[in-house]
Amino acid sequence: MRLLCKFVILMSLGVCSVCAKPNVYILATGGTIAGSSKSALSSAYKSGSLSVDSLLGAIPQAKELANLKAEQISNIGSQEMNDAVWLKLAKRVQALLSKKDVDGVVITHGTDTMEETAYFLNLVIKSAKPVVMVGAMRNADSLSADGPLNLYNAIAVASDVQSKGKGVLVVMDDAIHAAREVSKTNTTGVDTFKSLNSGPLGHVLYGHVRFYMQSLRKHTLESAFDIAQIHDLPRVDIIYSHANDHADFVQSALQHGAKGIVSAGMGNGNLYPSILEALAQAAKKGVAVVRSSRVGSGFITRPGEIDDSQYGFVSGDNLNPQKARVLLMLALSQTHDPQKIQNYFDTH
């Protein structure tokens, strides 16, 4: 390709559009990838300390991949992520991708809530252009910090035409994951991100991108949701189940104005009897109740030991509770009908 490009340039003395570098924006939100520490061997560090320019300064090689521009959206640990930052980020991504001269976006993000932000963007951004999220498990001052190569790989994925139309992607530890499928599965390991129900979409090794599969669920251009129409999000709470459970948290969620509840149930979404009763009462009052599972992989059968249609519940399919919460918030922006909400869970 390079040889051909030189030939075309020599022949025409013009710019070769075949080999022009793509224009990629880096939007930084914080996280461990921008974290710093006093020691290269300490687990104590502060997330979101370094600017996006300093992250890019560590990977001068990335300029070979794309023309890069960078913006700081926030600089927080992703445990602080909230609706306001989500809306600001999504609207900025949409505005950038709507420009002819922007080819892709990379978002640096803390790993704690990266899967939630990724799925939110996957559902509301209207563009086929690549959106790639990336983070790190070791801060920038750590020995063998993983951030620089992860960021380089994310820019390579965002610059690659193969990444178009695949929805929002998460690049970590040489793997390329679909936003809907990926989860953080280990508190500290660099290989923490897994797509437990499906496996990754592909791999990226020192910037060389290989895809092997793609998601069949609706995202981006096919999704029912559009960031242009979303100005706020309703309160949706997650209630985690356990042996000898108590229904108090269900009452509290309702008293505090939750419009939806996602149950992180036991096994196949099972519930302690008093919680089942409290959630059934909530559903009768018009609160959307989605059954998910605390297990971390697998889907919720409809019906299982609990018959959702008897209680007016929605089955969360194979979304983990935090992703089911994202989809339920967006579904509630359109409808409160459990059948229609079920339809979103069956297709997105």
Ligand code: GLU
């Ligand atoms: N709390 C940090 C965050 O989510 C740690 C996770 C990380 O970025 O690795 O921002």
